[in-house]
Amino acid sequence: MLLRRLLGVVAKSDLTYFMQNQTVAYDSKVEGEIIVTQADAVINWIRKHSVWPMPMGLACCAIELMAAGGSRFDISRFGMEVMRFSPRQADCMIVAGTVTYKMAEVVRRIYEQMAEPKWVVAMGACASTGGMYRSYATLQGVDRIIPVDVYVSGCPPRPEALLDAMIKLQDKIGRESSVKGLSAKNAKTEKLAFSGTQS
């Protein structure tokens, strides 16, 4: 499946994907040009292959993030290369680096400015837990101010680790109940409303 996608056999591999996951009943003799599937499967498929990351580069992890975007590691192989420095145009914030208490406000505001649906990747030890900075000035994990979907270990993580995290995020997006979230009542904001668990 992955190999076929890499080879660029998009239409055919997507069809195979749906059939393997039994979200589609397709018989060319009966349906002809029409594919029957679930709305969730289609919406999630569209979303997960057009992730627009917002590079929240705060420290050395941002260098590895740049490497992941460069030609050697090439994040565009997985359909998420459109880095946007405006939160209005992005739907996945990659927090790459140490978040100080002074910067926490900025990170939170930029997150709030991103349009729904949106996801967060905490890249590296600092963004995940405060890392080696156990001090008076450093936020001990960005999940204290924004909901995080995927954590990446490493100091800093190699670009492969970030790519792995982004593929995990795609899998997670693929499992979401997107149709429920389309009604204003059940929007993801409500579901993800931060519970503020601190110890």
Place this chain on the structure above:
Amino acid sequence: MATSEFAPLKERFDFLTERPSSDYVAVNCPADKLVELATALRDEMAYDLLIDVTGIDWDAASPRFTGVYHLFSSSEHEYLRIAVDCADDIHPSLPSIAAIFPAANWHERETFDLMGIHYEGHPNLKRILMWDAYPYHPLRKDFPLAGIETELPAADVAEATKAKVLAAPMMGGPFVSSSNGPMSQTEPSARDESWTELKFKPSEK
């Protein structure tokens, strides 16, 4: 002219006393003479570069705070260190030399931010690293490395997230030694736990 000896300085400025130093010449200066001294050193003795402004917290001793200035002469290649005691232990203050050496502007803001020394006459004495409303001076001896619980800089973010500035967990951290002994053995980051085909993995011992 810049000098590596104390005597010529004493001859020109009789209020100076010599300070023990393992490298360059160092002097003690009364706070009320600092501006006069800095001006003369710059204009008459070719100390044209301010390298650093910092402070010392002597903890229980009095005077508790000492301001330290490092000067350099780019033509004579001589360093000079000036130490100035703060008279007040509770509200330490020193005269600002930002008007004499513009480099002192941000250095004094940093020393004010982290040590709490007020620089009288500074054009813009506000915090430079911590946020404006932060209530402590973190490099003072009585301030714990982990920090002290307080509010986030932005009230709306604090309200939305219930997050606060909390004391960081110190247990097992990179700056915490597990027991007594030489630092090479107790410092977690310095312990060599690499393994090869000849040396077992630490977990398999």
